[in-house]
Amino acid sequence: MLFHSSRRSFLRQASLLTAAGLSTPSLLSASAANETVVLGHNSHRYRIVPNWGMLDAGVNPVNDCHEMVQDAKGRIILLTNETKNNVLIYDKSGKLLETWGHEYPGGHGLTLAGEGSDQFLLISDTDRHQVIKTDLKGRELMKLDYPKESGKYAYPSQFKPTETAVNPANGDIYVVDGYGLNYVTQYDQKGRYIRHWGGKGTGDETFDCCHGIVVDRRTASPTLLITDRRRNALKRFSLDGKYIATIALPGSYICRPVIHGDNIYGAVFRSTSDSYPDSGYITILDKNDRVVSTPGGSEPVYANGKLGEQRKDRSATIFMHPHDVLVDEDDNIYVAQWNSRKTYPVKLERVA
DSSP states (O other), rough: OOOHHHHHHHHHHHHHHHTTOOOOHHHSSSOGGGGTEEEEEEEEEEEETTTOOOOOOTSSSOOEEEEEETTSSSSEEESSTTOOOOOEEOOOOOOOOEEEEESSSTEEEEEEEEGGGGGGEEEEETTTTEEEOOTTTOOOEEEEEOOOOSSSSSSSSGGOOEEEETTTTTTTTEETTTTTTTEEEETTTTOOOEEEEOSSSSSSTTOOOOOEEEEEESSSSSEEEEEEEGGEEEEOOTTOOOOOEEEETTTTEEEEEEETTTTTEEEEEEOTTTTTTOOOEEEOOOTTSOOOEEBBBBBOEETEEEEOOOOOOTTTOOOOEEEEEETTTSSSSSEEEESSTTTOOOEEEEEO
């Protein structure tokens, strides 16, 4: 049910902000109806928090909001490829705390690793053809250039890294080259090459856009979950690159898997076709790798053990192209969006 007072409040806010000459992308991308809609299915349902994190775009602009992480202090760190302020740091209420970064025109992947005061970031930059390690203030600590040791790359621009993961047990760094040659490259914590695998092809061990990666530590024997985005799947590998299994997600062009508790969360930037604009949603899998909820998308239905094709729920207009999710300690979800009219992140508050 829609509340008319919410619609009047929405229109009044939009009109005042527009009259003041302020950009209102995140506000205007969602109708007032979305303020009262509950998204999701089964045990994972959410309401939209209106205007979370919205800023004055003339002062703190965003372009593509690519990824988000949360540090040990509870601060939410957003990476955008807008070089006026590549990194925006919020508190959980959406208040801006800090900004930094002007050197990442292709800022795409953001990984947080380390413990306590020793936490650090890994920024994957598709334009610089590098992965850059920084502290939480933006000071650069290390750079990973294209993996020429692998023998697969003839020159740096073939390397367009989209994401990284860090094994907390030994500090090994895994880099996926989703916009380049589609190899996974493993380094030690000092940035020394160990091995590579994958590449484009038709076999289970190959990829067609290995866009995201995470170390899955939900069992005693950790594994890697790697996106095979154009094949609508996640693939599981051992930590030394041996293929194990595929999780089919028909219809879902998932960007990267995010582990929180027993669940896998992911932003789906488009559904049914990667040429179908504004068709994204969020997907949530349980500990058995079955989809249990699809906020912004169609209800997950299994028949004979197989998931049916999912698609955008057109009655929920909040999402355009979700690119990443962050799940906080209260199970709320923060959603960063790519190519979505320079919108700020969306916050979903869990209600079930």
